[in-house]
Amino acid sequence: MVEKFRYGNYHSYYTIRGDGSLMDPRLQRLPKRIFEGATVLDVGCNNATVTTQVAAFFDAKRVVGVDIDPVLIQKAHKHLEFYASRIGPRTDQCETMLERANFYPISAVKKFSRRPLAFIAENKDEFPLNVEFFHGNILQWTPPSRCRRFDTILAFSVVKWIHLNFGDNGLLDFFEQVSQLLRPEGTFVLELQEWKSYEKAAKKNPV
Amino acid sequence: MFVPRQIKRKRPLPSKEFAENAPPAKEAPVPDVVYEIPIHPSRKEPLKEAPDVTHTIKTATQKTEKNDLSQVFQDTVLSAVELQFMKNPDQDNFHISTLLLDDDEQKWASVKPAPTQKTLSAALKASKSSFFSFDENTFHVHRNEAFPSRPTASMFDRIVYVESFPATMSAKPMHLLGVLRPVMRQWLPFTKLISTPEGYAFVECWKSVTQEQLNHVQAPSGFTLLSRAEWTLREEMYIDCIVGDSKRATQRLQQSQARRNQGALVRNSNLSPSPDPTKPSPHHENPSLDSNYPKGLLTRLCNLHPLTTKSNIQAFLVHLMKQAKQDNVCIQYIDYRKDEVEAIVRWKYADQASLCISELKRQKRKMSAADDVVGIRTASEFVDAELIAGSEEASYWQLIPPKRR
Numbered sequence: 001m002v003e004k005f006r007y008g009n010y011h012s013y014y015t016i017r018g019d020g021s022l023m024d025p026r027l028q029r030l031p032k033r034i035f036e037g038a039t040v041l042d043v044g045c046n047n048a049t050v051t052t053q054v055a056a057f058f059d060a061k062r063v064v065g066v067d068i069d070p071v072l073i074q075k076a077h078k079h080l081e082f083y084a085s086r087i088g089p090r091t092d093q094c095e096t097m098l099e100r101a102n103f104y105p106i107s108a109v110k111k112f113s114r115r116p117l118a119f120i121a122e123n124k125d126e127f128p129l130n131v132e133f134f135h136g137n138i139l140q141w142t143p144p145s146r147c148r149r150f151d152t153i154l155a156f157s158v159v160k161w162i163h164l165n166f167g168d169n170g171l172l173d174f175f176e177q178v179s180q181l182l183r184p185e186g187t188f189v190l191e192l193q194e195w196k197s198y199e200k201a202a203k204k205n206p207v
Numbered sequence: 208m209f210v211p212r213q214i215k216r217k218r219p220l221p222s223k224e225f226a227e228n229a230p231p232a233k234e235a236p237v238p239d240v241v242y243e244i245p246i247h248p249s250r251k252e253p254l255k256e257a258p259d260v261t262h263t264i265k266t267a268t269q270k271t272e273k274n275d276l277s278q279v280f281q282d283t284v285l286s287a288v289e290l291q292f293m294k295n296p297d298q299d300n301f302h303i304s305t306l307l308l309d310d311d312e313q314k315w316a317s318v319k320p321a322p323t324q325k326t327l328s329a330a331l332k333a334s335k336s337s338f339f340s341f342d343e344n345t346f347h348v349h350r351n352e353a354f355p356s357r358p359t360a361s362m363f364d365r366i367v368y369v370e371s372f373p374a375t376m377s378a379k380p381m382h383l384l385g386v387l388r389p390v391m392r393q394w395l396p397f398t399k400l401i402s403t404p405e406g407y408a409f410v411e412c413w414k415s416v417t418q419e420q421l422n423h424v425q426a427p428s429g430f431t432l433l434s435r436a437e438w439t440l441r442e443e444m445y446i447d448c449i450v451g452d453s454k455r456a457t458q459r460l461q462q463s464q465a466r467r468n469q470g471a472l473v474r475n476s477n478l479s480p481s482p483d484p485t486k487p488s489p490h491h492e493n494p495s496l497d498s499n500y501p502k503g504l505l506t507r508l509c510n511l512h513p514l515t516t517k518s519n520i521q522a523f524l525v526h527l528m529k530q531a532k533q534d535n536v537c538i539q540y541i542d543y544r545k546d547e548v549e550a551i552v553r554w555k556y557a558d559q560a561s562l563c564i565s566e567l568k569r570q571k572r573k574m575s576a577a578d579d580v581v582g583i584r585t586a587s588e589f590v591d592a593e594l595i596a597g598s599e600e601a602s603y604w605q606l607i608p609p610k611r612r
Contacts, residue, residue: 020372020429089444102431105438106370106406108445111547119452 006205008161009069014049022101023057024050026156026191034187035060038151041181042066043138044158048076048131052083054154055131056097062125064150065133066141073135081114084121084128097127139166139173149183160193164201276320276330283318283385284330288339288348289396290384296357300349303327303341313402316379338396355413358398364415365398367391368438372429374406383408390424390432403514405545460605500604503557504539505595506564508550512574517541520550523574523590524563526581531566533559551595551603564592 005011019025027050035058042051045065055063067073088094088103121129134141139162143149155178163171178188287306292298304324307315315322324346331341331348338354341347358365369387371377376386380402387410388395394412401409418437426432433441511520520541528536537555554560571589572581595603 018372018429020427085445088441102370103441104445104448105368105431105433105441106374107368107438108442110405111442111544112446112449113544115448115452116456119448119455 006161007068007165008044008157008201009046009067009072011047011069011071011075013046022098023053026050027053027057030189032058034152034189037061039147039149040064041143041150041153043153043155044068044161045076045133046072047079048133049079050154050156051076051131051133052080052128056083056087056101056127061130062147063131064143064147065131066136066138067133068135068137070135073133076133078114080128080131080133081117082109084117085109085115087120087127138162139170139177141177143181148181150181150186151183152187152189153178153182154189156189156191157193159190160198160201164198164205276326276333278389279382279385280318280320280326281330281334282388283381284322284327285334285336286384286388286397287381288331288336290398290400291348292339292350292354293396293398298350300347303331303346303348313378313380315381317376317382318379318385322381354396358413360415362411363435365394365412366435367394367410367412367416367421368407368431368433368435369410370407370431372427375404377406377408378402378404380408384410386427387430390426393420457602500601501557502600503594503596504554504560505600505603506552506554506560506592507595508552508567509548509591509593510573511543511548511550511590512579513548514545515543515574515579516545517543517550519579520552523572523579523581524552527566527570527572528559528562530570531562533562552592560594564594567592 021028035054038060039062040054040060042048042054042063042065045051045067048065051063051065054060065073065076067076083101086102086104086106086109087097088100090100094100094103117128121127124130134144138158155174159171159174162174166173182188284306291301291306295301306327307322307324320326328341328343328346332343337351339351340349342349369377369383371383371386376383380400383402384397384400388397391397391410391412394414394416396413397410398413399411401411416434418434421432421434421437424432508520515523520543521538524538525536528534537559538552539555540553541550542553543550552560552563554563567590573589
């Protein structure tokens with residue numbers, strides 16, 4: 001059971017984390033300019049909670065989520081459909097995506113099924129068609145030819161797991177990989193994790 | 208797993224000099240336990256003065272209980288008492304242990320501290336309600352005259368749709384009510400709660416609730432509160448989106464089929480004379496309706512329990528058919544989504560589909576619970592079935608690939 005989550009790929013990570021706000025608190029602290037019209041890579045996207053928010057709220061051109069767990073990538077697809085299905089219509093009172101989010105009740109989507117993404121938007125640069133997911137280890141991942149480099153790379157709550165599983169060299173490889181994937185003058189957002197959390201994770205997954 | 212050296216370093220042991228100078232450990236306080244001591248008839252004087260008879264053993268820690276209980280727990284207990292009175296409108300009082308006697312394991316899930324007689328009584332002592340009073344000696348809760356007997360407003364107007372954060376709280380009724388109580392005081396007392404494990408729940412209040420009123424309420428972070436009217440409106444809007452999507456899907460399907468048929472006509476033009484352009488081809492007339500599908504195999508079941516499952520529906524139908532002496536029940540597929548009260552059953556044999564319809568009319572069974580596979584026979588809201596035919600049947604089979612028909 002513990003071995004299953006050795007990469008921090010908890011399946012209910014975003015179910016209990018957060019303060020209930022529409023936008024992840026970490027995204028609220030970042031400048032919008034790093035996302036607007038940009039191609040964004042979310043490393044360790046989990047179930048795409050943050051990936052979806054970046055694509056929906058910040059007018060990103062394209063957002064790619066990568067995760068080492070194939071189950072989480074499946075969940076990411078479902079989450080994107082679920083989230084996009086709940087976006088309400090554009091009105092005078094609700095113009096931005098933030099105002100239109102969570103309009104349709106969860107009960108409606110669960111009862112009448114999620115809407116196909118192709119019918120929610122027409123333009124491929126528009127949410128939710130501007131989101132893609134890939135399964136793989138970021139250290140060995142090769143991006144598709146249509147999107148080799150990114151303007152912004154996010155690494156939220158990831159670096160600890162790379163460090164614990166692949167050591168110092170793994171961490172250096174990760175930074176090397178990021179430098180390959182990042183456009184010149186691009187932005188790399190790295191969330192550091194405290195040593196206390198290292199100890200906790202190491203105890204859960206002993207050597 | 209690799210462990211960085213920073214956390215491998217062992218913590219230093221406390222030095223001996225500090226240990227010697229350390230103050231002596233405080234002795235644990237002896238609890239002030241009071242028992243009732245019976246007096247033997249042969250004794251003229253009792254060994255100790257008999258204290259007042261109590262129904263509990265008092266300990267020194269009880270004094271601090273009032274401060275240890277969170278406001279959420281107190282609100283939870285108040286809500287539980289209200290629901291208990293609502294459940295039994297003829298009951299004027301009950302012992303607080305009644306609140307703990309419930310088959311529903313999730314009822315008090317994630318409520319902290321754990322609900323016991325001690326914590327419940329402490330919560331009731333700490334918080335006051337105008338609807339009931341708590342007798343600390345007998346541990347009974349008494350309904351006050353101010354407690355209304357029956358609500359006057361329509362039930363639909365008193366229902367609030369709630370989406371919780373985290374979503375798992377929607378399956379924990381008492382915890383949910385404890386969190387909601389502070390923001391819904393103007394509509395108290397709560398009369399009912401319908402919880403689901405899907406991230407939403409329905410709370411029935413005493414007074415009618417409008418969306419305008421809810422918009423002025425500071426809901427807990429991550430929560431969504433909708434009046435029933437607003438919830439219904441948004442669900443209907445969503446259904447319109449779904450219908451619009453399926454119309455667009457049908458149009459696209461028709462267009463792609465038309466393109467394919469035009470290509471086939473062009474390929475075959477050398478073999479057969481070109482069609483009369485004044486007469487529309489049968490493919491172009493209705494390209495979406497393929498007549499190559501089995502007929503009479505689909506039945507729609509109505510009035511199912513909203514929380515039932517496909518396997519329960521299957522078991523229900525098997526039981527139904529067994530009553531009609533039909534042992535070999537062949538169900539190919541059950542189209543059902545959770546929270547719905549209807550399902551489409553795809554039978555292997557048309558006679559079994561017809562038998563199902565006639566038997567449901569004859570036997571009159573009602574699904575009283577999600578896992579009710581027998582169906583209690585009552586006169587109202589019994590499960591009904593009808594044969595799906597015509598264009599609806601054709602469009603259903605259109606969605607299924609030919610290989611799976």
